[in-house]
Amino acid sequence: MYEKLKSLSIQPGGREIAGWEQILLQEKIPYELSDNTNFNIKIFPKEVKRNDMLDYVANGGIGIIEKPGDIEELNLWKSGEAFVSTLHFPEINVNHVVSPTIVDIYNTKGIGYFNVHEQRLIKYEMEIGYHPVIIKIPHGKGFLLVVSCELSKLLGFYGDTLRSYSSYTKVTERVSAIDKRSISNVLVYVLKLAHQLAGIPYIGLWYYPEKEKTLFMFRVDVDGAEGYNTEKMSDISKNYGVEATFYVNKDLCINDINALQAIDSFHTIGNHGDIHNVFDSFQDNETNILSCQEWLLNNLGAETNLYVSPRGLWNESLALALEKLDFKCSSDFGYHIDGFPYHPVVNGKRLNLLQIPVHPHNVGRAQVYANESGNFEEVEPENITEYYKRIIDEKAEKNEPIMLFGHPHGLGYQDEVLNNVFSYIKEQGIQSISISKFADWWLKRSKTDIQVNIDKNTNTYAIETSDKDVSIYCQGEGDKVILPNNKEICIHGSQIIASATPISQFV
Numbered sequence: 379m380y381e382k383l384k385s386l387s388i389q390p391g392g393r394e395i396a397g398w399e400q401i402l403l404q405e406k407i408p409y410e411l412s413d414n415t416n417f418n419i420k421i422f423p424k425e426v427k428r429n430d431m432l433d434y435v436a437n438g439g440i441g442i443i444e445k446p447g448d449i450e451e452l453n454l455w456k457s458g459e460a461f462v463s464t465l466h467f468p469e470i471n472v473n474h475v476v477s478p479t480i481v482d483i484y485n486t487k488g489i490g491y492f493n494v495h496e497q498r499l500i501k502y503e504m505e506i507g508y509h510p511v512i513i514k515i516p517h518g519k520g521f522l523l524v525v526s527c528e529l530s531k532l533l534g535f536y537g538d539t540l541r542s543y544s545s546y547t548k549v550t551e552r553v554s555a556i557d558k559r560s561i562s563n564v565l566v567y568v569l570k571l572a573h574q575l576a577g578i579p580y581i582g583l584w585y586y587p588e589k590e591k592t593l594f595m596f597r598v599d600v601d602g603a604e605g606y607n608t609e610k611m612s613d614i615s616k617n618y619g620v621e622a623t624f625y626v627n628k629d630l631c632i633n634d635i636n637a638l639q640a641i642d643s644f645h646t647i648g649n650h651g652d653i654h655n656v657f658d659s660f661q662d663n664e665t666n667i668l669s670c671q672e673w674l675l676n677n678l679g680a681e682t683n684l685y686v687s688p689r690g691l692w693n694e695s696l697a698l699a700l701e702k703l704d705f706k707c708s709s710d711f712g713y714h715i716d717g718f719p720y721h722p723v724v725n726g727k728r729l730n731l732l733q734i735p736v737h738p739h740n741v742g743r744a745q746v747y748a749n750e751s752g753n754f755e756e757v758e759p760e761n762i763t764e765y766y767k768r769i770i771d772e773k774a775e776k777n778e779p780i781m782l783f784g785h786p787h788g789l790g791y792q793d794e795v796l797n798n799v800f801s802y803i804k805e806q807g808i809q810s811i812s813i814s815k816f817a818d819w820w821l822k823r824s825k826t827d828i829q830v831n832i833d834k835n836t837n838t839y840a841i842e843t844s845d846k847d848v849s850i851y852c853q854g855e856g857d858k859v860i861l862p863n864n865k866e867i868c869i870h871g872s873q874i875i876a877s878a879t880p881i882s883q884f885v
């Protein structure tokens with residue numbers, strides 16, 4: 379007899395849960411907003427009644443809570459708070475996570491660490507000031523996972539700064555002041571650990587339609603057509619079957635109409651604003667977007683619902699203006715770099731507007747860095763190509779979508795780099811997809827329901843989805859999962875299953 383698996387719930391509560399919800403929607407694992415305790419895993423808000431939480435754990439539940447301070451019953455005591463800029467998780471190969479935050483200091487063992495004396499050398503072989511980020515505490519029949527800071531909340535903040543963004547380059551860029559991609563990696567790890575402790579498999583929708591390990595997107599920010607460079611970028615990408623998106627800025631391209639008309643119709647046109655900047659007010663942002671929109675329509679016959687902000691800047695009034703104007707997606711490195719798409723929350727409401735993070739490295743910026751530092755290695759074509767190959771490998775390994783970008787005035791001069799990067803994508807068997815089509819896929823995935831049913835007698839799991847045109851991801855040990863045609867498989871480690879069974883067959 380199959381019954382619905384009550385795997386995970388999160389207690390309702392405004393901004394407090396928005397970060398966790400973003401991760402649950404990213405992973406598309408089943409969850410409910412509920413106060414009930416009949417779930418294997420529960421994410422608790424700080425305000426939860428301690429006794430309720432501890433009873434739930436004692437009875438076999440797996441609880442997750444962030445920055446709870448002291449928990450007397452578990453003999454967990456904090457020895458003060460610290461403000462740190464970086465967290466490290468060597469256990470899961472997620473290191474140097476830029477995450478300025480207040481942490482509770484616990485003198486115990488755990489997963490991940492911060493150091494309250496950042497960037498000091500170790501002297502007399504004394505490692506001092508190291509404290510854990512995640513603590514796994516057994517209690518009764520269950521476990522409580524304590525995170526020593528409000529990690530999930532960091533996903534919701536905006537704010538950008540000049541910083542390095544990859545260990546493969548010294549080039550810096552003004553990007554999100556928080557490394558949200560790595561924080562997401564850690565939160566996914568916490569969820570997977572909770573499933574393992576609960577003895578249930580981690581089952582969600584795969585990130586891509588089939589079993590692809592990643593997909594490749596290419597974007598060009600056209601801040602001036604730069605002679606024939608725009609046309610050349612259009613031609614080279616088309617030769618490799620890469621459907622690029624050319625985000626055109628009106629003010630910087632106003633005299634380049636002919637050059638822009640040379641962009642092949644194989645590609646897509648997007649909006650990159652009129653004035654090459656972002657404004658504080660909703661009205662000014664709306665006007666700036668609409669001015670570009672009308673100009674694109676009148677001069678290139680292009681109607682678009684794709685946007686990227688000038689200078690990568692992001693603020694809430696910009697997001698609200700895009701939402702009002704019905705834009706489908708945006709991609710702003712001042713808000714989020716790398717990682718998976720998501721819908722930002724503004725004023726407590728999750729927007730329809732999708733944010734698809736880009737990798738921020740660009741040749742124009744590398745050139746500025748080279749001129750300032752005298753380090754010209756960063757702009758040698760072989761090195762730029764090598765850098766991009768490493769980013770592609772890293773993202774494929776993490777199963778993240780790849781979005782690279784460049785400008786006609788930067789990458790537009792690097793034919794060799796473009797050819798070599800696109801060849802490498804092909805060699806690696808990575809498919810390319812336009813940003814618009816990838817956004818459509820992600821929105822369809824977001825709308826797809828997934829339900830996991832369990833037959834407790836045989837420990838067999840049956841997965842159902844509201845749309846058959848998706849793939850399932852499973853991770854666990856030795857659990858049986860039902861595939862279409864009632865075929866059973868055993869999970870060992872992790873697997874991607876190319877389709878699932880329609881909802882209600884098992885209920």
Ligand SMILES: [Zn+2]
Nearest residue numbers: 599601688689
């Ligand atoms: Zn620009």
